Amino acid sequence: MATVTTTARREGILRRPMAMTGVRSWFTTIDHKKIGILYGATAFVFFVVGGVEALLIRTQLAGPDGTLLNADQYNEVFTMHGITMIFLFVMPMAAAFFNYFIPLMIGARDVAFPRLNAYSYWVFLFGGLFLYSSFFLGGAPNCGWFCYAPNSIFDPTIGPTFYALGLIITGIASTAGAVNLAVTVINMRAPGMSLFRVPVFVWMGLVVQLLLVFSLPIITVALFQLLFDRQFGTHFFDPTAGGDPILWQHLFWLFGHPEVYVLILPAFGIFSEVLPVFSRKPLFGYQFVVFSGIAIGFIGFGVWAHHMFAAGLGPVANTAFGVSTAIIAVPTGVKIFNWMGTIYRGDIRPTSAMLFTLGGIMMFVIGGLSGVTHSIVPSDYQQTDTYYIVAHFHYVIFGGGVFAFFSAMFYWWPKVFGRLLNERLGVIEFVLMTIGFNLTFGPMHILGLQGMIRRTYTYPESLGLTFWNQAATVGAFLIAISVLLFIVNVVISHSKAKPADVADPWDARTLEWMTTSPPPVHNFDEIPTVHALDEFWHRKYVEDERTGRLVPAQAGAANGHDADHADGWQAIHLPSPSYWPLVAALGMPVIAYGVLYSWWWLVGVGFATALIGFYGWAMEPSVSEEDG
Amino acid sequence: MRKRLLWAAAGIGLLLLLSGCAPEATQDTLQPQGPYAEKLKDLFIPVFWVAVFVFIVVEGGIVWIAIRYRHRKGRERIPAQVHGNTRLEIGWTIAPALILAGVMVPTVATIWDLARKPPDDAINVTVRGLQWWWDFEYTDDDMRTSYGDGASIRAADVLVIPEDRVIYLSLEGAGGGIGGDAEARDYMVIHSFWIPELAGKQDVVPGRTNHILMQADHPGMYEGQCAEFCGLQHGRMLVRVRALAAEDWEAWVENQKQASVAPTGLAREGMDLFLEPLSDGRGSCVTCHAVGGTDATAPAGPDLTHFADPTHECFAGCNWETSDRDALEAWLRNPDAVKLGSKMPDYHLSEDEIDALVAYLYSLK
Structure with missing residues (x-):
C-alpha cells in the first residue's frame, strides 16, 4: 500500500x-481498522434505535393499561428491540472491537481474508436494513426474538418471514466474520507470540468465533425450516400436520445459549485487558482465565434446555440440564475471582474505562447469581417467562456487555481516533448509567417474583405491579441521558484540536499501543518480535536487579518503530481496496x-x-x- | 466515596419506603397459597440467601479492593507483579462447586417430587389454551352433565376447584378454530398455564400433554396468566382460580350439571338472536358457542351454559368482570375495539340486539 x-x-x-x-x-x-470503525458506528446507530424501542416499551408499561402502543405495535417493538440489541448491536459491536484490535494485538497487518471481512460488514449492514425495512413493508417481526413455533408459522402477518430471512442474512455475515477472525488468530500472530502470549481479549475473541462457527449453522437450519413452513408448505413445526414445535425450541436454544456466551465473552476479554492496565499489575491467573473461558464455551453447548424447563421435557432432562447449568457457574466464578486478584494490591486509577469495567463486573455478578437461581429447576417453574428473567439477562448483557463496551470505548478511543474522550464527562456518564441501569432492571427482579409475565404489552392495575414499573421507566430514561452524554463527549472530543501524542496514554501493556494512534494503514512499521505476555509492558519496564522492583527501562527501548527501520515499511504490500x-x-x-x-x-x-x-x-x- | 455510598443507601431506602405504598401484588410467587407452590418457595428462599452471601462477599470485596488500593497522588512505585497462585485457583474453583452441589441436592429431589403421579382422589381437569382464553374440562366420571350426551362439564376463564384437594391438570394444545380467513382463525399455539400462588407454570404444547399438580389451602380467588408468548393478545390472556369450601363446591358441581333454563321477556328475545342466524347474513353466535340444553353445541368458543354463575367472574380472557354490564356491551358491540385481534367477529349488532343478548347472557346462571 x-x-x-x-x-x-x-x-x-x-x-x-x-x-x-x-x-x-x-x-x-x-482495511480491518476502517471496517472495524464501520462496524462500530453502525452498531452504535442500531444501539440508539434499539434504545428508542426500549423507551417505547418502558413508556407503554409505565402504568397499567398503557395506550401508547396497541398490542400489535408493542409486539413489533419488543421483538425488534431484542433482535436489534442482540444481532445488530452487541454482536457487531463485539465484531468491531475484534476487527480493529485482534490484528493489532497479535502484531498482524490485517485479518487473514481482508475482502471477506468487508463482505461480512456489508452483509451485516444489509441484513439490518432489510430487517428494519419491515416497518415500512407491512409489519416488523412480532414473534419475539425466539419466535417460537407454531405461533411463528401460523402468524398471518409478514413479520416472521422477515425475521427468518433477516437472521439468515446476518448469520451469513457472522459466519464469514467468525471464520476470518479465527483463522487470523490461529495463523497470523507475530513472531514469538505463542498462544499463551496472546492477550485474553484475543483469546475470548477466538472462543467467540468458534462458538459462532458451531452454533450459527443450527439456527440457520431452523430458520430455513421456518421459512419453508411459511413459504413452501412444509410442516417441520406444524403440530396439526405431525410436526413438532419443541423441535424449534431445541434448535433455537442449541444456538441461543452459546449465543449468550457470544454476547458476554467479549466483555470478559475487555475486563481482562482494562483491569491490568489501570491496576498496573498483570492479569492474575492468566491461564485460568483463558481456560475458564474455553470451558464456558464448551459447557455453553450443554445447557440449552434450561430455557425449556417449563416445556415438559420430563424430570430426567430437567435434572440433567439443571446440573449442567449449575456447573457453568464454576468457570464463571473463577474469572471473577481472578479479576479480584488482579486489582488486589494494585495501583488502581479510577478512569472512566476502569470504572465501567469495575461496574460491569459488579453488575455481571448480580446477573450471574440470578442465573444460578435458574438452575434450581422447580423455582424456575415460577421465574421463567417473567420479568425476573428480563432482569437477569439485562444484568448479564447490559450490565456485563454494554458496560464493557463503554469501558472499551474510553480505553481504546485514543488508539482509534488519536483523541482522548473527556474523563469528567465519562465519570458522570458512568454514575448516571449505573444508577439508571439498576433503577430499571433491579425492580424487574421484584416484578418477576410478583408474577409479571414477559412480552406483555399491558397489565391490569389489580396485579399491583404499577410502582416498580414506574421506577423502571424512570431508570430507562436515566440510561438514555447517560448515552446522550456519551454522544456529547464524542462530539466535544472531536471538535477540539487533535492532541499531539496519544500513542500510549494509559501506560498500557499490549502490542496495539506500540504503534502510533491512530495506527498507520499497515499497523506496524516493523512487526514486533514477542518475548512475553504483555510484551509492550516488558519493553517499558525492567526488573531492578538490586531491589527486584520494576523500574522504567532505558528510554527508546520500548519504541515499536525503531529509528533503524524507519523506512522499512515502504516495502510492505497490502491488498488493495x-x-x-x-x-x-x-x-x-x-x-x-x-x-x-x-x-x-x-x-x-x-x-x-x-x-x-x-x-x-x-x-x-x-x-x-x-x-x- | 463513603458519602456517595451513603447517598446510594439513602436512595434505595427511600425507594423501598415508597414501595410500601404500593398495593399488594396478586400473583406473588413468594406468597404461596398451597403446598405445591410452597415447595417452590421453600427451594428459592435458601438459595436466595446463599446468593446474598456470595453477593456481599464478592461485591464487597471488589468495592473494598477498589477503595483500599486506589491510586494515591504522587505514587510512582509500580506494584508487585503477581501473576497468580495455583492454590488459590484450586480453592476458588472448588468452593463454588461445593456450594452449588449443596444447592442441587434439594433441587433434584424437588424435581422428582413434583413429577410424581397424583393421589387417587385427585380431581382431573383438562386445560386448553386458546387464542386468547382458557378452557377447562372436568374429565372425572362424576362430573358429567345431565343434558345432551352427558359430556363433561366445561367452563371458560375461571377454573373452579374445591379447597384442600389435589387438582391434576392435563394441559392440551387446542385451537384450529372455525377456519375462515387467516386473521380470524384461532391457531393452535404454545401457551403456558400459570397460577403463581398455587403452582409453577407449565407450557401447553400442541401434540403433547403436560401436567400440573395444584392445591389451594383456603377458599379464595387466585389470579394467573398465560406465561408463554402466544401471539397478538398474549398480554390479555388472564385466568382465575376460584377455590370453594367443600359444600359450595358440591353446589357448584350440581349447578354445572344442569342445562340452561329458557328465559322469558327480553332475555328470550336474546336467546332467539343467539340461536338463530343473525339477519342480513351477519353470521351466528352458535357457530362457535355452546349453551347446554339448546341446539348450540359448537366447541370453538367459550361454553356459555353458566355464563352468569357467580363463579364465572370474568370473561374474554378474564379481562373484564362479568358483572360489568358496560364492558359486556362494549365487547358485543365490537370485540376488536376492546381486544385488538380478538377471534370473536364483529357482527355489527344494533343496540337493541345487544340489550337482548346481554339480558340472555345474564339469565344463564
Whole structure:
C-alpha cells in the first residue's frame, strides 16, 4: 500500500478503486481498522434505535393499561428491540472491537481474508436494513426474538418471514466474520507470540468465533425450516400436520445459549485487558482465565434446555440440564475471582474505562447469581417467562456487555481516533448509567417474583405491579441521558484540536499501543518480535536487579518503530481496496425480498448480483498491479 | 466515596419506603397459597440467601479492593507483579462447586417430587389454551352433565376447584378454530398455564400433554396468566382460580350439571338472536358457542351454559368482570375495539340486539 496512486487502470468490469481517504474509500475499504470503525458506528446507530424501542416499551408499561402502543405495535417493538440489541448491536459491536484490535494485538497487518471481512460488514449492514425495512413493508417481526413455533408459522402477518430471512442474512455475515477472525488468530500472530502470549481479549475473541462457527449453522437450519413452513408448505413445526414445535425450541436454544456466551465473552476479554492496565499489575491467573473461558464455551453447548424447563421435557432432562447449568457457574466464578486478584494490591486509577469495567463486573455478578437461581429447576417453574428473567439477562448483557463496551470505548478511543474522550464527562456518564441501569432492571427482579409475565404489552392495575414499573421507566430514561452524554463527549472530543501524542496514554501493556494512534494503514512499521505476555509492558519496564522492583527501562527501548527501520515499511504490500465484497453482499437482501414476495425473477437478480460480485472478487488480483 | 455510598443507601431506602405504598401484588410467587407452590418457595428462599452471601462477599470485596488500593497522588512505585497462585485457583474453583452441589441436592429431589403421579382422589381437569382464553374440562366420571350426551362439564376463564384437594391438570394444545380467513382463525399455539400462588407454570404444547399438580389451602380467588408468548393478545390472556369450601363446591358441581333454563321477556328475545342466524347474513353466535340444553353445541368458543354463575367472574380472557354490564356491551358491540385481534367477529349488532343478548347472557346462571 506504499505508493498510493491516483491513476487507475481497467481491471475486469469495474475500475479498481484506489482511494484510501474520502467518503468513497469507506465503500471499498478492506482495511480491518476502517471496517472495524464501520462496524462500530453502525452498531452504535442500531444501539440508539434499539434504545428508542426500549423507551417505547418502558413508556407503554409505565402504568397499567398503557395506550401508547396497541398490542400489535408493542409486539413489533419488543421483538425488534431484542433482535436489534442482540444481532445488530452487541454482536457487531463485539465484531468491531475484534476487527480493529485482534490484528493489532497479535502484531498482524490485517485479518487473514481482508475482502471477506468487508463482505461480512456489508452483509451485516444489509441484513439490518432489510430487517428494519419491515416497518415500512407491512409489519416488523412480532414473534419475539425466539419466535417460537407454531405461533411463528401460523402468524398471518409478514413479520416472521422477515425475521427468518433477516437472521439468515446476518448469520451469513457472522459466519464469514467468525471464520476470518479465527483463522487470523490461529495463523497470523507475530513472531514469538505463542498462544499463551496472546492477550485474553484475543483469546475470548477466538472462543467467540468458534462458538459462532458451531452454533450459527443450527439456527440457520431452523430458520430455513421456518421459512419453508411459511413459504413452501412444509410442516417441520406444524403440530396439526405431525410436526413438532419443541423441535424449534431445541434448535433455537442449541444456538441461543452459546449465543449468550457470544454476547458476554467479549466483555470478559475487555475486563481482562482494562483491569491490568489501570491496576498496573498483570492479569492474575492468566491461564485460568483463558481456560475458564474455553470451558464456558464448551459447557455453553450443554445447557440449552434450561430455557425449556417449563416445556415438559420430563424430570430426567430437567435434572440433567439443571446440573449442567449449575456447573457453568464454576468457570464463571473463577474469572471473577481472578479479576479480584488482579486489582488486589494494585495501583488502581479510577478512569472512566476502569470504572465501567469495575461496574460491569459488579453488575455481571448480580446477573450471574440470578442465573444460578435458574438452575434450581422447580423455582424456575415460577421465574421463567417473567420479568425476573428480563432482569437477569439485562444484568448479564447490559450490565456485563454494554458496560464493557463503554469501558472499551474510553480505553481504546485514543488508539482509534488519536483523541482522548473527556474523563469528567465519562465519570458522570458512568454514575448516571449505573444508577439508571439498576433503577430499571433491579425492580424487574421484584416484578418477576410478583408474577409479571414477559412480552406483555399491558397489565391490569389489580396485579399491583404499577410502582416498580414506574421506577423502571424512570431508570430507562436515566440510561438514555447517560448515552446522550456519551454522544456529547464524542462530539466535544472531536471538535477540539487533535492532541499531539496519544500513542500510549494509559501506560498500557499490549502490542496495539506500540504503534502510533491512530495506527498507520499497515499497523506496524516493523512487526514486533514477542518475548512475553504483555510484551509492550516488558519493553517499558525492567526488573531492578538490586531491589527486584520494576523500574522504567532505558528510554527508546520500548519504541515499536525503531529509528533503524524507519523506512522499512515502504516495502510492505497490502491488498488493495475492492468493490466486489459490496456487490456480492448487495445480492443477499435482493434474494430475500424475492423470497419474501415470491417474486422469483427478483431472486434471480439477487443471485446474479451475488455471483457477479463473487466472480469479480475471485478474478481480481489481491494487490492492484500498479500498486506493486 | 463513603458519602456517595451513603447517598446510594439513602436512595434505595427511600425507594423501598415508597414501595410500601404500593398495593399488594396478586400473583406473588413468594406468597404461596398451597403446598405445591410452597415447595417452590421453600427451594428459592435458601438459595436466595446463599446468593446474598456470595453477593456481599464478592461485591464487597471488589468495592473494598477498589477503595483500599486506589491510586494515591504522587505514587510512582509500580506494584508487585503477581501473576497468580495455583492454590488459590484450586480453592476458588472448588468452593463454588461445593456450594452449588449443596444447592442441587434439594433441587433434584424437588424435581422428582413434583413429577410424581397424583393421589387417587385427585380431581382431573383438562386445560386448553386458546387464542386468547382458557378452557377447562372436568374429565372425572362424576362430573358429567345431565343434558345432551352427558359430556363433561366445561367452563371458560375461571377454573373452579374445591379447597384442600389435589387438582391434576392435563394441559392440551387446542385451537384450529372455525377456519375462515387467516386473521380470524384461532391457531393452535404454545401457551403456558400459570397460577403463581398455587403452582409453577407449565407450557401447553400442541401434540403433547403436560401436567400440573395444584392445591389451594383456603377458599379464595387466585389470579394467573398465560406465561408463554402466544401471539397478538398474549398480554390479555388472564385466568382465575376460584377455590370453594367443600359444600359450595358440591353446589357448584350440581349447578354445572344442569342445562340452561329458557328465559322469558327480553332475555328470550336474546336467546332467539343467539340461536338463530343473525339477519342480513351477519353470521351466528352458535357457530362457535355452546349453551347446554339448546341446539348450540359448537366447541370453538367459550361454553356459555353458566355464563352468569357467580363463579364465572370474568370473561374474554378474564379481562373484564362479568358483572360489568358496560364492558359486556362494549365487547358485543365490537370485540376488536376492546381486544385488538380478538377471534370473536364483529357482527355489527344494533343496540337493541345487544340489550337482548346481554339480558340472555345474564339469565344463564
